[in-house]
Structures are given as structure tokens and as C-alpha cells.
Amino acid sequence: MQRMPNAIQLTDLTRDDLVEMYAYPVEASVPYVRVNFVTSIDGAVSVDGRSGGLGTPADHKVFALLRDLADVIVVGAGTARAENYGAAHTDSELRRRLHREGLGGDAQGTPPPIAVVTARAALDPASRLFTDTGARPIVFTTAAAPDDSKKRLIDAGAEVIVAGENQCEAENIRTSLDALGLRRVLCEGGPSLFGEFLTAGAVDDLCLTLSPQLVGGTAGRIAVSPKAAPTPMEPRHLLLADDGTILTRWERAATRG
Numbered sequence: 001m002q003r004m005p006n007a008i009q010l011t012d013l014t015r016d017d018l019v020e021m022y023a024y025p026v027e028a029s030v031p032y033v034r035v036n037f038v039t040s041i042d043g044a045v046s047v048d049g050r051s052g053g054l055g056t057p058a059d060h061k062v063f064a065l066l067r068d069l070a071d072v073i074v075v076g077a078g079t080a081r082a083e084n085y086g087a088a089h090t091d092s093e094l095r096r097r098l099h100r101e102g103l104g105g106d107a108q109g110t111p112p113p114i115a116v117v118t119a120r121a122a123l124d125p126a127s128r129l130f131t132d133t134g135a136r137p138i139v140f141t142t143a144a145a146p147d148d149s150k151k152r153l154i155d156a157g158a159e160v161i162v163a164g165e166n167q168c169e170a171e172n173i174r175t176s177l178d179a180l181g182l183r184r185v186l187c188e189g190g191p192s193l194f195g196e197f198l199t200a201g202a203v204d205d206l207c208l209t210l211s212p213q214l215v216g217g218t219a220g221r222i223a224v225s226p227k228a229a230p231t232p233m234e235p236r237h238l239l240l241a242d243d244g245t246i247l248t249r250w251e252r253a254a255t256r257g
């Protein structure tokens with residue numbers, strides 16, 4: 001059993017320290033799926049339907065860094081709609097450097113594409129997903145989704161990939177991302193998509209921020225799925241920000257020997 005690492009003050013760490021602490025495994029030969037969430041102390045995943053009310057400067061810092069490190073950002077359509085997703089605005093200099101060092105990134109410094117998962121292909125072609133793009137968006141959808149909806153998204157510039165009959169299956173998403181060479185996967189939720197990856201045994205890493213507040217209300221938790229899928233995780237680090245934000249990173253116990 002892995003001991004909980006000592007807590008580290010965020011202010012004691014440089015940007016390069018953080019890059020090292022959040023780096024994906026070197027030479028990922030298969031997709032490595034990291035999930036990133038922020039919750040309140042009482043476990044709320046949103047405030048008034050959005051995660052913005054939970055964010056803190058420390059969370060924003062790590063949220064942005066995780067995007068810099070990823071090859072692709074995968075998100076459920078519910079989150080993309082609720083949060084009005086557009087392109088990821090990443091640090092082009094860091095992404096070029098990561099590429100030179102064989103740690104991901106991109107030779108031109110371009111951002112990772114956004115991949116939206118939607119059973120119904122019910123996305124608005126006029127939304128920021130298709131108009132504010134730094135890289136060609138990907139849409140994972142189903143065989144059951146209407147063909148005209150899929151065509152509208154292709155016409156809007158998306159690469160549309162069928163990843164299941166009525167629901168997209170995590171394994172199909174992983175396989176497709178692997179084929180595209182997008183192996184440093186960052187899943188930004190939401191809870192339904194996280195639940196799909198969790199029950200498929202496809203979550204390698206969870207970066208979880210605890211926002212220093214209680215929220216109450218009716219907001220759900222970070223993962224929901226029809227059935228439970230207990231998955232042992234090992235702590236990798238615990239960072240403390242001056243405002244009380246706690247940043248944690250956990251890896252699936254079987255991922256490393």
C-alpha cells in the first residue's frame with residue numbers, strides 16, 4: 001500500500017516542478033486516460049449548473065497546465081454545452097518544448113483538439129466548439145444518432161467518429177484516439193462520461209481539486225454510472241495552496257508496479 005505523500009506548498013514549486021509532477025508517462029504506447037475535476041469540500045461538482053463557482057487560482061493554474069500536457073481533451077456533451085466549450089488556449093512555447101523533449105506537446109505549439117462525446121450528435125454547429133477552434137474538433141457519437149445531425153457536424157469541420165451503437169463505449173474511444181496517435185488523454189468530465197470511463201476500467205489517473213467551500217444544493221458528484229465500479233487508486237501528490245485549495249493526483253493502483 002502506497003503511503004500518502006507529504007503535502008507540499010504550491011508556492012514552493014516552480015512551473016517546471018509542476019510540469020514534472022503532472023507529466024504523462026514517457027513514451028505512452030497506449031492511451032493513458034487522465035480525468036480532471038474540481039469539487040467543493042462537500043462533494044458538489046457544480047454551483048448553479050457550472051463548475052466555474054468552484055474554481056480558484058490554484059485550480060485554474062493546474063487546469064491550464066493539464067491542457068498544455070495533453071494530446072487531446074475529451075469532454076461529455078453535457079459539459080461542453082453547460083460550459084460553452086471552445087478551443088483550448090494552451091501555452092504554445094511549453095507545447096513546443098514538450099515536443100522537443102519527447103513529452104508530448106506539438107512541434108508548432110498548437111493546442112490539443114477538443115473531442116466531444118455525444119450519443120445524439122446534438123451539438124450546435126454554430127457553437128464555439130466549431131467556431132473557436134485551435135485544432136480540428138472531434139465528435140464521438142453513436143450509430144443511432146441521426147445521420148443529418150452527424151453531417152451537420154462534419155460540415156462544421158468536425159471529425160465524426162462512431163464509438164458505439166446507442167452509447168459511446170470508453171474502449172472504442174480509447175482505440176480511436178490510439179489510432180489517431182492521441183495517447184495523452186485528458187478527460188474534463190462531466191460526471192456521466194467519467195462514469196463511463198470508470199466502469200470500463202479505463203481511468204488511469206485522477207487529478208482532483210478540493211475547493212475550500214461548502215455548497216450544499218442538489219449538485220451531483222464527480223462520477224455517476226448505472227453500477228458501481230470500485231477502483232483502487234494510489235496517491236501521487238498532495239499540494240496545498242495558500243487559500244486552502246487542495247490539489248491531489250491519484251493513479252490507478254495497477255498502472256505502475
Ligand SMILES: NC(=O)c1ccc[n+]([C@@H]2O[C@H](COP(=O)([O-])OP(=O)(O)OC[C@H]3O[C@@H](n4cnc5c(N)ncnc54)[C@H](OP(=O)(O)O)[C@@H]3O)[C@@H](O)[C@H]2O)c1
Nearest residue numbers: 037038049051076077078079118119120168189190192193
Ligand atoms: N467540477 C468539475 O470539475 C466539472 C467538470 C465537468 C463537468 N462539470 C459539471 O457537470 C455537469 C454536467 O454533467 P453531465 O453528467 O451532464 O456531464 P457530461 O458527462 O459532460 O454530459 C452528459 C452528456 O454527454 C454525452 N455523453 C456522456 N457520456 C456518454 C457516452 N458514454 N456515450 C454517449 N454520450 C455520452 C451525452 O450527450 P448527448 O445528450 O448529447 O447525447 C450526455 O447527455 C455540468 O453542471 C458541469 O458544469 C463539472
